[in-house]
Amino acid sequence: MIEEGVERRIAFRWAQPKRTYDVVIVGGGGHGLATAYYLAARHGISDVAVLEARYIGAGNSGRNTTIIRANYGVPEAVRFYGHSVDLYATLEDELECSFIHQAKGLIWLAHTETAMRAERARSLLNLACGIETVMITPQEAKGLCPQLDLSGGGRYPVLGASYHPRASTARHDRVVWGYAAAAMRRGVHVIQGTPVTGLLRDGDRVTGVETASGPIRARVVLSAVGGNVTALAGQAGVRLPIRTHPLQAFVTNGYAEDFGPILSDTELLCYASQTGRGQMLVGAEFDPQPSYSLRSSFSFLQSASAKIVHLLPFMRDLRILRQWSGICDISADFSPILGATGVDGFLVTTGWGTWGFKAIPAGGEAMAEVIATGRTPDLIAPFALDRFAADHLLADQGSTGTR
Numbered sequence: 009m010i011e012e013g014v015e016r017r018i019a020f021r022w023a024q025p026k027r028t029y030d031v032v033i034v035g036g037g038g039h040g041l042a043t044a045y046y047l048a049a050r051h052g053i054s055d056v057a058v059l060e061a062r063y064i065g066a067g068n069s070g071r072n073t074t075i076i077r078a079n080y081g082v083p084e085a086v087r088f089y090g091h092s093v094d095l096y097a098t099l100e101d102e103l104e105c106s107f108i109h110q111a112k113g114l115i116w117l118a119h120t121e122t123a124m125r126a127e128r129a130r131s132l133l134n135l136a137c138g139i140e141t142v143m144i145t146p147q148e149a150k151g152l153c154p155q156l157d158l159s160g161g162g163r164y165p166v167l168g169a170s171y172h173p174r175a176s177t178a179r180h181d182r183v184v185w186g187y188a189a190a191a192m193r194r195g196v197h198v199i200q201g202t203p204v205t206g207l208l209r210d211g212d213r214v215t216g217v218e219t220a221s222g223p224i225r226a227r228v229v230l231s232a233v234g235g236n237v238t239a240l241a242g243q244a245g246v247r248l249p250i251r252t253h254p255l256q257a258f259v260t261n262g263y264a265e266d267f268g269p270i271l272s273d274t275e276l277l278c279y280a281s282q283t284g285r286g287q288m289l290v291g292a293e294f295d296p297q298p299s300y301s302l303r304s305s306f307s308f309l310q311s312a313s314a315k316i317v318h319l320l321p322f323m324r325d326l327r328i329l330r331q332w333s334g335i336c337d338i339s340a341d342f343s344p345i346l347g348a349t350g351v352d353g354f355l356v357t358t359g360w361g362t363w364g365f366k367a368i369p370a371g372g373e374a375m376a377e378v379i380a381t382g383r384t385p386d387l388i389a390p391f392a393l394d395r396f397a398a399d400h401l402l403a404d405q406g407s408t409g410t411r
């Protein structure tokens with residue numbers, strides 16, 4: 009077991025780019041790096057380059073609120089995220105990297121009968137799929153989270169909640185670094201400061217990428233570029249049902265008491281947890297206006313703090329230290345899009361939206377299998393791009409609202 013709380017030095021082995029690789033992965037976020045790691049570790053394929061425009065973890069993988077859970081709303085997603093939660097459980101040992109993985113449990117509050125029905129349905133579906141999510145009374149919620157005001161500030165009384173005990177958090181940038189270092193140890197090249205500016209084509213096939221320092225050829229190109237995906241896929245002539253929306257978050261100064269669980273509210277659309285430094289970390293719904301802007305807004309601070317204070321009055325006395333945003337690849341049905349695009353040599357891992365941090369291990373493992381074997385594992389078969397044309401959408405409201 010990796011010792012808890014110990015900061016281990018992570019050793020990176022940076023490389024100069026070659027002109028040809030078996031696999032080029034565009035984007036050094038969690039999904040790109042995890043795919044590279046599993047290609048090398050599970051399939052012995054290390055002739056792989058991960059090209060990152062800025063620095064690894066510069067995108068959403070280094071900006072998220074770190075919630076890991078499996079209590080989704082459709083069976084395909086519950087199975088997929090359940091597997092990712094299982095992989096996270098042993099990942100610190102596998103990557104030989106501590107990332108402060110902490111079990112917390114997740115409370116999803118309901119204030120109306122409609123929300124209670126939705127939470128009961130979620131709980132039954134999760135249990136049927138082997139994932140523990142149980143209904144709890146307001147008093148039981150208060151027992152798990154003594155700071156919770158059950159009257160909701162007098163405006164939003166709590167009728168009940170669902171509780172998902174396996175939910176956890178992990179330090180996001182160290183997850184990214186852990187995958188990068190473990191992939192590098194196996195011979196993968198991770199190259200920072202290298203934006204991909206175009207795709208090389210040979211007829212209908214993608215055969216590599218363009219960069220400022222010249223073309224790089226590859227048998228397979230995987231797009232793992234987060235909110236920038238429609239631009240890159242467009243270069244391959246692939247039109248994706250994705251819109252890019254900013255998602256914001258903030259942290260406060262330290263709260264001296266322990267705040268145990270992750271507290272979420274699908275009706276008020278806000279959530280809070282406590283970081284390892286004691287700060288309160290708060291998030292809300294994605295911005296309604298599509299945009300590539302990383303600017304955060306005062307209106308987000310106002311609305312998210314007003315909502316969270318109704319539930320957690322102690323937060324009135326805290327100060328906001330920092331706010332930030334990321335740009336999220338939101339798919340039309342709130343589920344990911346994985347694998348083939350209809351263009352030979354060009355694959356995508358996208359549609360991770362506001363919920364893809366928890367999916368990094370399972371998404372990377374599955375995409376590595378697709379690339380290495382040409383076969384799509386059953387776990388991700390429902391998430392193929394062609395589901396949109398076939399009218400088999402996986403509308404999953406369990407993805408939205410809370411991360």
Ligand SMILES: Cc1cc2nc3c(=O)[nH]c(=O)nc-3n(C[C@H](O)[C@H](O)[C@H](O)COP(=O)(O)OP(=O)(O)OC[C@H]3O[C@@H](n4cnc5c(N)ncnc54)[C@H](O)[C@@H]3O)c2cc1C
Nearest residue numbers: 035037039061067068069073075204234334363364365366
């Ligand atoms: C505020 C916020 C809170 C969130 N909270 C949670 C949460 O609690 N739980 C959860 O599960 N998920 C959460 N998410 C979502 C999660 O962070 C993302 O879904 C996940 O990190 C996506 O990983 P990725 O590797 O696909 O993309 P990213 O991490 O965004 O990586 C993409 C990378 O590609 C690079 N890139 C882009 N274009 C190019 C190019 N042309 N050439 C080379 N490189 C390029 C970018 O610089 C970036 O580093 C949150 C997101 C945000 C913004």
